[in-house]
Amino acid sequence: MPIRAVVWGENIHERINKTVASLYPEGMHEAIATLLRKDPNISVSTVVMQDPEHGMTEKKLAETDVLLWWGHRDHGGVADEIVERVAKRVWEGMGLIVLHSGHFSKIFKRLMGTPCALKWREAGERERLWVVNPLHPIAAGLPQYFELEYEEMYGEHFSVPEPLETVFISWFQGGEVFRSGLTYKRGAGNIFYFRPGHETYPTYHDQTVGQVLRNAVNWAYNVQGTYKAIHDAPNVPVEKALEKIVERGPKLHAAGEEGLR
Amino acid sequence: MPIRAVVWGENIHERINKTVASLYPEGMHEAIATLLRKDPNISVSTVVMQDPEHGMTEKKLAETDVLLWWGHRDHGGVADEIVERVAKRVWEGMGLIVLHSGHFSKIFKRLMGTPCALKWREAGERERLWVVNPLHPIAAGLPQYFELEYEEMYGEHFSVPEPLETVFISWFQGGEVFRSGLTYKRGAGNIFYFRPGHETYPTYHDQTVGQVLRNAVNWAYNVQGTYKAIHDAPNVPVEKALEKIVERGPKLHAAGEEGLR
């Protein structure tokens, strides 16, 4: 069964900005989806922010193995309730790939627990991404570096937690560096942040970027399915202790009482 | 200048539960403060949830180097606005030590980005904490293990992110294990989670626990002070690029425009 990937598109600049519209006439989400569809093992659909519940209904999320998130213009417009719903699915094992300006999305900040801020410059400068983790599944089939001739600069300090692994580091023409490919795990969910993807450049028509995204979907996918127990904080009563023990001392909770949250 | 440590106490069970009141007649926060005061390098004050703004005014936080947080009965009663304020101070470099049932506090969940759930049993059983990171500053002066004869059990899976370092792992009489001392960094702030501390037991009268808490305050303290830049996402204009570059390609942002959040 193929991996069910869903591309979430903010879908605003494509409609209000001529440059973006001409680069991505069907929306950035569709360009990303097209890159993913080159992998026969990935089944791709797209949703946009303007869909009911931002396209992130309980049903849709339950059918999503890996979610890709691109947003920029209106992070604040995403309902908090939906952000919590997506976070829960990540904890249960859904993969999440956060793209470019998604560093400031509510869902990424929610899962990182940090500001996720960075320096930036929009000057169409050259970015060169170096693989610092050869044979990492996300770098499969890549050369030792690849270039994007026109990109927005993102510079350190990128205020995210120390990652599980760093996969890419970017060099920018104007003198900055950036950790461009970072992996995390939150609950049972694999998370990958991938830097490139400014909407005024043809990044999502780039075949190497496509390779990275396909790799990332395969990497983030958890074949074991959904782990609902991640939400539980079960009481283990004395009589069910794995080793025989005798209850001692004063107690706060009455028997069978639920824990406090 | 001594480290300014502030103990935040929920201060509820001490007032409504006879067992807790008799163990901690001046409140658990005062017992914790007493343990810290044995270190002449630490200057200790306490605040409680019932104080205005839960004791976490902008002024108080600005004067706090390391915050210790004990809560259990009413995590939900802490105002979201205050939680955000505390998170911001952590990102700026304030140390944070989260104690026992504080695993479910809003501030800990906010900074971890995960459910922070676990198994539990209140049976006054024996806990043995093993040092798995000898010579870590938080384990300074400790033996290879230490015991708490009466404690609540917390069992894995503890749904937190993979830590920077694991300092303690607990063995429980009833058959469970738990990662009892974990370090994190969020923004510029050092975070330590320390498991023991159930309110119906005399844990905060234990001298080894006191040693751990004093060590943790010293470890979490950032001598460099406050890093306000952690909140910034500055634009670096082309003319101020560190290497001379020429602006190219289409742009989304007008010159001098602020970035989108």
Added chain:
Amino acid sequence: MPIRAVVWGENIHERINKTVASLYPEGMHEAIATLLRKDPNISVSTVVMQDPEHGMTEKKLAETDVLLWWGHRDHGGVADEIVERVAKRVWEGMGLIVLHSGHFSKIFKRLMGTPCALKWREAGERERLWVVNPLHPIAAGLPQYFELEYEEMYGEHFSVPEPLETVFISWFQGGEVFRSGLTYKRGAGNIFYFRPGHETYPTYHDQTVGQVLRNAVNWAYNVQGTYKAIHDAPNVPVEKALEKIVERGPKLHAAGEEGLR
């Protein structure tokens, strides 16, 4: 194409100790191989220390995707040259699974860079392994914990580097804990240390242990094959720099000279 797993057996206690011989009449390596063969995706062969070059010829290693290593009685008898050869294959991307007393094998110590010491007791006590990383591929299909009724105790402190991820933590009847499942990456090679497997107990006839080993082989396998460039330290001459630069300042090396090692 199936994953080519090779089980390396020290094959000494099976021949000189009656208990071990009766538990593992065809050798521990064959028992381990039998567990792996339940996965049709794994093609298994075995070698033993007594084979020429300890079974680790250049040819055999080139045909090995994942190596499992069990040794105890004669770590010192493994030739240093072979250890280096195995280490190089790990760096190139071969997976390595180190079992039980293999914590003191030359190859594990070589790759960890630490003493890899621990406490131990041979008393046939109960071990309970807790999954602390649900949905990690190595924990696929496992319950929240599993037990081995008779095992040797290994206790902390286990002097290994902080792992990439902790998968299992063991509880022991006699009061100790141990980090029983740890992942590492060295060069392009994935490494997993798995604690159980004392030779006087039937651990390698246990079906849950078999599940872990099969999972670990699948996890450690690098589908991308061999990364020979891991050994290179190439000079990048000025005229081949990716950005045009002009050579400046004094030089140590003549043009085209190899780097110093």
Added chain:
Amino acid sequence: MPIRAVVWGENIHERINKTVASLYPEGMHEAIATLLRKDPNISVSTVVMQDPEHGMTEKKLAETDVLLWWGHRDHGGVADEIVERVAKRVWEGMGLIVLHSGHFSKIFKRLMGTPCALKWREAGERERLWVVNPLHPIAAGLPQYFELEYEEMYGEHFSVPEPLETVFISWFQGGEVFRSGLTYKRGAGNIFYFRPGHETYPTYHDQTVGQVLRNAVNWAYNVQGTYKAIHDAPNVPVEKALEKIVERGPKLHAAGEEGLR
């Protein structure tokens, strides 16, 4: 009591190469020592490779809190026995700071367990080091980046294990990036790798480099002293088990027998 820092100098190029000799007339080790001496909390001495036992006698090591290592021309000339001795002291808690070409030193490769290879180019190009971990003790007092106008280029992939924390990332004029400040822990010893320091450039006369080195010495220093138990693998006899257990099942070891290594 001040921190006892020892600078280990290979001391070859200073004597055979005119450029290096004129930049560092008293040897590179003395230039490094001079930078450290600006911190009154550090007591500095130097040894050179040509000293008896390379200056690393048991006595000298016992009196060393933090060791700084610069070598390039003759890594192979350092006796293996001395390398093992230094490694043991690191495991016991001695700090180690490995400088520049020391990435290929025996001691660094020994502790990393990886090839530690990288790309390089000697062209006197500009290096800009970005702080990616603000308020890390090693970055204390530094601006957001600093530059070295003339340096050798080191480029990724740097084949070292994933670090505990990344402190600096370098941008190079010729188009490469490099993780220039990495922290590790091996046993009880803190390790910092710091990239700059090519012998034909005045890097060790740079005041910001001096600040980093002083910071690193303070960070790597373990105030708790020496942890000899790191080498032990003690047997815990049944009668001394912390919880009462009864010996069961067959045994390999006779009572009181030492463990196998």
